[in-house]
């Protein structure tokens with residue numbers, strides 16, 4: 260007791276130069292992704308396609324954004340819950356976030372930028388857009404590997420085209436105490452795949468199937484990849500969507516960015532026949548993600564242990 264090595268997430272290297280479908284490298288990494296997502300629903304990824312100066316300038320952009328007056332930040336409204344400005348919640352007083360829908364599309368980022376800075380801020384929009392666009396490549400590599408590893412190649416185009424990208428940027432104020440304070444309550448993500456990147460202040464914790472919490476300690480070279488419930492449902496439970504939370508101590512602010520691949524409204528999530536059999540009976544009836552989110556943010560949805568089970572569980 261006490262001498263146990265702390266739990267760690269698997270680390271997978273996506274930086275190999277020849278990481279192309281059909282190569283040995285690809286198949287090797289694909290196998291690692293499959294095991295990590297089945298066992299943890301989460302892993303750390305090294306992906307150096309995004310230049311280090313772009314990765315570092317993202318935090319400058321986040322600082323500028325969250326330093327804007329509150330009246331300016333709340334101009335970013337969205338008709339989808341959690342897609343606009345979120346903050347000033349008494350339950351999570353350290354937390355603020357801003358959603359940028361279709362962050363890989365430059366016109367969308369520019370439109371949001373001019374809402375926040377009517378005089379313009381091209382370094383902000385360029386940084387956010389290039390970061391999102393380049394990181395979406397990692398999302399696509401991972402999803403391609405996941406589909407291949409379950410023998411679902413014939414659904415590839417449909418699957419890839421069924422999502423869009425939300426970039427959510429986050430700031431957690433330092434609580435200015437040595438006690439641990441909640442930054443973000445424990446939850447599972449509801450989307451397909453989440454890719455997180457953070458500054459040097461740790462705080463993310465991911466729960467294992469056995470109920471233990473792993474302290475995630477990424478470096479500036481690694482991204483944290485996590486499965487959301489949409490992929491869990493589509494693959495009929497063959498991958499794990501882990502609970503995770505953020506805790507904070509000390510006085511330094513934590514900045515993080517999440518790129519979320521999200522099923523588009525109108526697309527029906529239905530587990531393919533290939534992943535349903537006697538051993539794996541169907542878990543969820545076919546459903547529309549955006550309609551499900553409507554339920555998730557009601558009182559009943561928030562109270563449920565698994566809102567998705569209540570909404571469309573078989």
Ligand SMILES: O=C(O)CCC(=O)C(=O)O
Pocket residue numbers: 427429443448455457463503505515516517
């Ligand atoms: O800030 C983080 O690292 C995690 C944020 C998160 O879990 C979320 O936005 O869903």
Ligand SMILES: [Fe+2]
Pocket residue numbers: 446447448503
């Ligand atoms: Fe999350």
